[in-house]
Amino acid sequence: MRHGEVEELLRVIHLSAQSLNSKDYAPEQIREIVQMYHPGTLKKNVFVADYESQVIGVATCHFFGRYCNIDAVFTHPDFVYRGVGRQLVQALEQRALEINAQAMTVTSSLTAVQFYQKLHYNYLGKTKIYGTIDCVQLQKPLRSPTLWEELQQSVGCGFGLLVLLLVVLCI
Numbered sequence: 001m002r003h004g005e006v007e008e009l010l011r012v013i014h015l016s017a018q019s020l021n022s023k024d025y026a027p028e029q030i031r032e033i034v035q036m037y038h039p040g041t042l043k044k045n046v047f048v049a050d051y052e053s054q055v056i057g058v059a060t061c062h063f064f065g066r067y068c069n070i071d072a073v074f075t076h077p078d079f080v081y082r083g084v085g086r087q088l089v090q091a092l093e094q095r096a097l098e099i100n101a102q103a104m105t106v107t108s109s110l111t112a113v114q115f116y117q118k119l120h121y122n123y124l125g126k127t128k129i130y131g132t133i134d135c136v137q138l139q140k141p142l143r144s145p146t147l148w149e150e151l152q153q154s155v156g157c158g159f160g161l162l163v164l165l166l167v168v169l170c171i
Contacts, residue, residue, distance in 0.1 A: 006039045008055040009048065013037045016074035024110040029133050033109070037072065047091045049075075049084050059088035061095070068096035068142075070106040089119055097142055104140045113138070 049057035056079040060071040121138035
């Protein structure tokens with residue numbers, strides 16, 4: 001990242017959260033959301049959208065197993081509804097495909113649920129962060145699991161290996 005960019009990213013996150021989430025969350029809840037983001041959370045898998053050398057969007061993710069979890073997607077309020085958020089999510093999805101992730105997950109603010117649904121994320125259920133902030137879990141499959149992955153998930157690695165070995169021996 002270039003010098004001063006972390007501060008620019010945090011500024012966009014703060015502006016976006018305060019401006020766009022105010023219809024769904026109380027001011028103290030927005031403060032809690034904003035406090036989740038600090039220089040330490042903007043070190044890995046950070047995607048930045050800029051326009052004329054100005055940061056206009058930021059997205060972050062982390063990987064666990066065969067899943068990629070979207071940690072944040074924030075767009076500067078002056079650039080909302082111009083495709084910035086969509087492009088950032090697509091960049092995250094592309095990165096997830098590169099590491100062979102099976103699906104994307106996100107704990108979405110109430111404000112962003114329709115945004116993710118337009119990008120083909122499926123509703124999984126309601127949840128809360130910090131015990132008081134209502135959110136929604138969504139997921140989007142990126143690829144179908146292989147036969148081997150299905151065997152591992154459904155009956156455990158040992159049995160799946162035995163079945164695969166029997167199939168190979170019978171061929």
